[in-house]
Amino acid sequence: MKFIKTASTNNLAQANRTVQQLKREACIERIKVSKASADIMSSCEEHCQELPFIKTKQNKKICILL
Numbered sequence: 001m002k003f004i005k006t007a008s009t010n011n012l013a014q015a016n017r018t019v020q021q022l023k024r025e026a027c028i029e030r031i032k033v034s035k036a037s038a039d040i041m042s043s044c045e046e047h048c049q050e051l052p053f054i055k056t057k058q059n060k061k062i063c064i065l066l
Helices: 002-026 033-047
Strands: 054-056 063-065
Touching: none
Parallel strands: none
Antiparallel strands: 054 063
16 A cells, blocks of 8 residues: 555656646747747858858858758
């Protein structure tokens, strides 16, 4: 009987952690993937010379993350 009580206590604790995590995630502001990718590309184009892990092609329209 003690094992069942411990298991149910663990399940309840896990459920509480999950609920808390979901509450935190519900507060996060979301943006569309298309906007996020456009922002990333814009940032890459603006800072490509400063960031060593970004390599640009000669036409400057293609950035490659290394």
